[in-house]
Amino acid sequence: MEISGIIYSINGPVVKVSGSREFKMYDQVFVGNERLIGEVIGIGERHTVVQVYENTTGLKVGEPVVSGQKSMSVILAPGILGGIFDGIERPLKVIEQQSGAFIARGLQVDLLDKKKQWQVEVLARAGDKVFGGTVVAQTPETPQIMHKIMVPCHISGMVKTVAPSGAYTITDTIATVEDDSGKTYDIRLMQEWPIRIPRPYKSRVNVRRPLMTGQRVIDTLFPLAKGGTAAVPGGFGTGKTMTQHQLAKWSDADIIVYIGCGERGNEMTQVLEEFTSLVDPRSGNSLMDRTTLIANTSNMPVAAREASIYTGITLAEYYRDMGYHVAIMADSTSRWAEALREISGRLEEMPAEEGFPAYLSSRLAAFYERAGYVNNLNGSEGSITIIGAVSPQGGDFSEPVTQNTKRFVRAFLALDRMLAYSRHYPAINWLTSYSEYVSEVRHWYEDNVDYRFMDYRTRIIAVLQEEANLNEIVKLIGADVLPDDQKLILEIARVIRTGFLQQNAYHASDTFVPVKKQFLMMDMILRLYDRAKTVVLRNIPIAQLVATGIFDEVVAIKYTVDNDSLDKFDEFRQKIDDACGKVIADNEVIRR
Amino acid sequence: MNVEYLGLKSISGSLVVVEGIRDASFEEIVEIKTTDGEERMGKIIELAEDYAVVQVYEGTRALSLTNTVTRLTGRPMEVGVSKEILGRVFDGAGRPIDGLGKIFADKYLDVNGKPMNPVSREYPRNYIQTGVSAIDGLTTLIRGQKLPIFSGNGLPHDELAMQIATQAKIEGADNDNFAIIFCAMGVSNDVADYFRTSFEKNGVLQRVVMFLNLSNDPVGERIITPRCALTVAEYLAFEHNMHILVIMTDMTSYAEALREISSSQNEIPSRKGFPGYLYSDLASMYERAGMLNRGTGSITQIPILSMPNDDITHPIPDLTGYITEGQIVLERNLYQKGIYPPVSILPSLSRLMKDGIGEGFTRKDHPDVANQLFAAYSNVQEVRSLASVIGEDELGDTDKKYLQFGRALENELIAQARDENRDIGQTLDLGWQLLKILPREELSRMDTKILDEFYPA
Numbered sequence A: 001m002e003i004s005g006i007i008y009s010i011n012g013p014v015v016k017v018s019g020s021r022e023f024k025m026y027d028q029v030f031v032g033n034e035r036l037i038g039e040v041i042g043i044g045e046r047h048t049v050v051q052v053y054e055n056t057t058g059l060k061v062g063e064p065v066v067s068g069q070k071s072m073s074v075i076l077a078p079g080i081l082g083g084i085f086d087g088i089e090r091p092l093k094v095i096e097q098q099s100g101a102f103i104a105r106g107l108q109v110d111l112l113d114k115k116k117q118w119q120v121e122v123l124a125r126a127g128d129k130v131f132g133g134t135v136v137a138q139t140p141e142t143p144q145i146m147h148k149i150m151v152p153c154h155i156s157g158m159v160k161t162v163a164p165s166g167a168y169t170i171t172d173t174i175a176t177v178e179d180d181s182g183k184t185y186d187i188r189l190m191q192e193w194p195i196r197i198p199r200p201y202k203s204r205v206n207v208r209r210p211l212m213t214g215q216r217v218i219d220t221l222f223p224l225a226k227g228g229t230a231a232v233p234g235g236f237g238t239g240k241t242m243t244q245h246q247l248a249k250w251s252d253a254d255i256i257v258y259i260g261c262g263e264r265g266n267e268m269t270q271v272l273e274e275f276t277s278l279v280d281p282r283s284g285n286s287l288m289d290r291t292t293l294i295a296n297t298s299n300m301p302v303a304a305r306e307a308s309i310y311t312g313i314t315l316a317e318y319y320r321d322m323g324y325h326v327a328i329m330a331d332s333t334s335r336w337a338e339a340l341r342e343i344s345g346r347l348e349e350m351p352a353e354e355g356f357p358a359y360l361s362s363r364l365a366a367f368y369e370r371a372g373y374v375n376n377l378n379g380s381e382g383s384i385t386i387i388g389a390v391s392p393q394g395g396d397f398s399e400p401v402t403q404n405t406k407r408f409v410r411a412f413l414a415l416d417r418m419l420a421y422s423r424h425y426p427a428i429n430w431l432t433s434y435s436e437y438v439s440e441v442r443h444w445y446e447d448n449v450d451y452r453f454m455d456y457r458t459r460i461i462a463v464l465q466e467e468a469n470l471n472e473i474v475k476l477i478g479a480d481v482l483p484d485d486q487k488l489i490l491e492i493a494r495v496i497r498t499g500f501l502q503q504n505a506y507h508a509s510d511t512f513v514p515v516k517k518q519f520l521m522m523d524m525i526l527r528l529y530d531r532a533k534t535v536v537l538r539n540i541p542i543a544q545l546v547a548t549g550i551f552d553e554v555v556a557i558k559y560t561v562d563n564d565s566l567d568k569f570d571e572f573r574q575k576i577d578d579a580c581g582k583v584i585a586d587n588e589v590i591r592r
Numbered sequence B: 001m002n003v004e005y006l007g008l009k010s011i012s013g014s015l016v017v018v019e020g021i022r023d024a025s026f027e028e029i030v031e032i033k034t035t036d037g038e039e040r041m042g043k044i045i046e047l048a049e050d051y052a053v054v055q056v057y058e059g060t061r062a063l064s065l066t067n068t069v070t071r072l073t074g075r076p077m078e079v080g081v082s083k084e085i086l087g088r089v090f091d092g093a094g095r096p097i098d099g100l101g102k103i104f105a106d107k108y109l110d111v112n113g114k115p116m117n118p119v120s121r122e123y124p125r126n127y128i129q130t131g132v133s134a135i136d137g138l139t140t141l142i143r144g145q146k147l148p149i150f151s152g153n154g155l156p157h158d159e160l161a162m163q164i165a166t167q168a169k170i171e172g173a174d175n176d177n178f179a180i181i182f183c184a185m186g187v188s189n190d191v192a193d194y195f196r197t198s199f200e201k202n203g204v205l206q207r208v209v210m211f212l213n214l215s216n217d218p219v220g221e222r223i224i225t226p227r228c229a230l231t232v233a234e235y236l237a238f239e240h241n242m243h244i245l246v247i248m249t250d251m252t253s254y255a256e257a258l259r260e261i262s263s264s265q266n267e268i269p270s271r272k273g274f275p276g277y278l279y280s281d282l283a284s285m286y287e288r289a290g291m292l293n294r295g296t297g298s299i300t301q302i303p304i305l306s307m308p309n310d311d312i313t314h315p316i317p318d319l320t321g322y323i324t325e326g327q328i329v330l331e332r333n334l335y336q337k338g339i340y341p342p343v344s345i346l347p348s349l350s351r352l353m354k355d356g357i358g359e360g361f362t363r364k365d366h367p368d369v370a371n372q373l374f375a376a377y378s379n380v381q382e383v384r385s386l387a388s389v390i391g392e393d394e395l396g397d398t399d400k401k402y403l404q405f406g407r408a409l410e411n412e413l414i415a416q417a418r419d420e421n422r423d424i425g426q427t428l429d430l431g432w433q434l435l436k437i438l439p440r441e442e443l444s445r446m447d448t449k450i451l452d453e454f455y456p457a
């Protein structure tokens, strides 16, 4: 039976509907004669409140509103990877074919290609016991990713029939399953899932593996964990988007879901272009083969911005269920929060801080809660790592979105305007950032990179901390009058900052650095520090050692030692020893 | 459909409520006639079964509950476009005010436009030489970019915008396919005149379209002025493959107009009284810059805004910076030192620069020179603050060189005459000249190969 009402009022993306009391919360609806897509977000005594995912200009009071009779959902099937979708999973390339370079309204497009044939290998046999999540078939979605066709979560029973392996579209049935009550279900390549409900898993597992990113300041100082959460807050121009792009390109996740939430159109174009041509260093395939993009740019309808975050995380959960490690980037979660605020304002809800609704914090919590390292229903292990950019107004971290986000994430990569101004990139402030994952991933580093890794990390942080303290004095009296052991700390800190923490995303080899090389770079810096201390102990001015150019050589290691010729570090070890040895020897001669 | 509705239910600020309207559509334009024959225009910004809230563009002065007749037009706000529009002057709502009569429109377009599909965009890569060293060298402008000037009252943003407009060399653009659209929002008559006479002096007036909502023009109209301008820009760029430079000034007046309307609707404000949707609203204009992967036209935007109190964290520059592809920040301190253009290079940024400079675009040393100049100049700031404590004489040798470098950078690279047009080679050579003030070891941001070639040991 059709459920429909008529438009009672229109206020931006918020439409009130009268004439039916049958609408259900969060159901998808079609609004007006053009059938714009919307979602029920409130039900009052007299009206049902709908948020519309398309521009409402031109709607009239009295036009029909029809319920889709299901929650706002996405389609899960092969065809997601390599694509770019709007906030409610409509493919932007198909939209382009229908409406040209500018996005029209009221388009009727399939969420995923229903005509494309996929080469499917059917794995299930008649008589198999299956339940939600069981893999019954697979198809290579891209050269890199095997897409597992799983039994939808609510179905369990016995496989009655199976189709032979072969070419199928996503709507074709490849198996039928009969449950205990004798009801049969068709299993297709596609299933649907409501975006606001987390997909189930068997159990959570403690995080223990780092998400390697190839970015030194992250991997070494503030490691991320597979299944963990991180926020990247920063004022405009500090490098949030660059950081997110770098992680999307180089992190060792199997799948990347990149949500451009209320940001620039050109940035999405750039990702699309770059990722298509860039080669994944691990697989040798195009980076787009493991990536899907969700784009609700800042000029696209604001209600769909609110949904884009949920669309993205639902896609991520689907690949997690297949046993993949998924990383999801949301740039920027602040725009999502602002979308919430705008809708809330139009509903005349009572605002909490800065006009944001009181439920901002619970929504943020619920979103980050969808990250995690889990045992899937089908027994495989998978994870979702969420990395959310935060765009605080005025660059002020005390605002509500940053503060609330901080409560729910365990890694905080604080971007610093002053560092960005001086073009220290990535502008991640080493004093205010943190990662709570250090103790969890410690063993991984010690077992897989070097047993000294975390000790080195501690020493590096200590030098930076000492530098910060010394800088307080230097500001007042200058560095020239400091004793030599303190001058040495400043010099080593400079090497760490410019040679190690600074990393040029545009440099062919520096853009991504294997963790082994990161370790060796630390090893060189600390070796130089230790040897230089012996120089200072002999009361030799540190300036003499600086004059040999060895500090600058260590700074330049990031450019002079290729990522795949790590044996060159032996030479450097020797160079450091020689430089220090020579300075000491020269002074001995003079003294004698 | 010529139904007329007599009278109003209420009036507040620039908003009126009309009762009993039938068959109206959301954001439709209505005409309001007063009994003494004056006609005004408004837009339906909220619509319900029994009433419509209308924002009156020309304001509500002298309107009463009984002296009006309201008529629906059945259309959203539209502007008539044609190629003949070049050289013409319009008011803030797109009506000709140059006495040259009506435009014979090729077609009428909704001023709100539609969002550009990200898959249809062409990522901007071609650099525009402006002849201004601080921009070309350090915050390079790219064709299709939106690069605002963050300024303050009394700073020479208008001159700088004019200098850019005059000197801008867009490769492949000549007199036939290059045009400037000038959009004034709440600026004084003097400012509008300055632009008009300068365009005239430079002999480009025939390639300019002007939309003028001046400071004494209706505030409500200010909301549509940039949209009219950008609609014309899109038409010329994407239907006639032209290269369009849009100068929009002053975005601060625009945002304040938006705030005024929002508060008269009793909306919940976010920061400093501005509505929560200021970001999306600004984005709906800034995002209309760009290029398409079909056709060769482009829209480059140079919005100008005055930062209230010179405060870059104020919501208007802040939200602008979050959307635009960088910013050129002017600084009062430099201007007081007599430096024109007073571009404060550290907070200035061109996000698209990286893909449009270097080998094959400008010169291969460009990225390194720019990086190193930024880094060295940021060190200058530290040395200066140290010098202010311990005195310049107490500084070490290297620090003294930094001070010298800083002064030279400001006086020789950033500063230039208002009609001085430097090509990119000159700018970069000048950069090297300055960097050579510093010892070679200090240039740690440079690739060693570039350094060896341009600054041999």
Ligand SMILES: Nc1ncnc2c1ncn2[C@@H]1O[C@H](COP(=O)(O)OP(=O)(O)O)[C@@H](O)[C@H]1O
Pocket: A234, A235, A236, A237, A238, A239, A240, A241, A242, A243, A425, A426, A427, A503, A504, A505, A506, B322, B349, B350, B351, B352, B354
């Ligand atoms: N890791 C990096 N390497 C080189 N340049 C960077 C890096 N991070 C940021 N930048 C520079 O800073 C600019 C702004 O970065 P972006 O990520 O767009 O900032 P945000 O998203 O915070 O506004 C970039 O256009 C680029 O020039």
Ligand SMILES: [Mg+2]
Pocket: A240, A241, A242, A263, A331
């Ligand atoms: Mg960004």
